[in-house]
Amino acid sequence: MVVGGIFHITPATITHVVVAVYLIIFGLATALLEFQIPPQVARYASFLFSFVGRGVFYIFVGTLLLETGIIDIIAGTLIGLVGIGYVVLEFVPSIEPPQNMREADGGWGAEQ
Structure with missing residues (x-):
């Protein structure tokens, strides 16, 4: 997601920059969830x-990446396939x- 967001900036229009910033934030937040889960x-x-x-x-993030650039299409497709x-x-x-x-959810055998 972060790499896709970085490559999404290239046509430096305001729309691409805003979407790229969101993609980078989403990617960093998702990576953080793999190591530490804040209570919020x-x-x-x-x-x-x-x-x-x-x-x-x-799937949502993958569709945000689908644009005309080949790297955008590849990254968006890969992220969408992971979502599927x-x-x-x-x-x-x-x-x-x-x-x-399981730790954040009360079900599925989480410690009570």
Whole structure:
């Protein structure tokens, strides 16, 4: 997401710059969630702690990247495919959410 956001700035129009800044922020926030989960995120962005929620978020970010540039199209397609993969994982009963998704959620075997 961060790399896609950096490459999205190239036609320096206000629209591209604003979208690129959001993409970079989304990418950094998503990377932070893999290491540390601030309590505010669990409260205000709880959708990121389910496969469907995170998948739809990735699909949304992927569609923001789809533009005319080849790098934008490749990055947007890859992020969108990862999002589709997350949505599919929701419907596979043998797959449990990873540890960082279970800690923030009260279900799925989180410590009580």
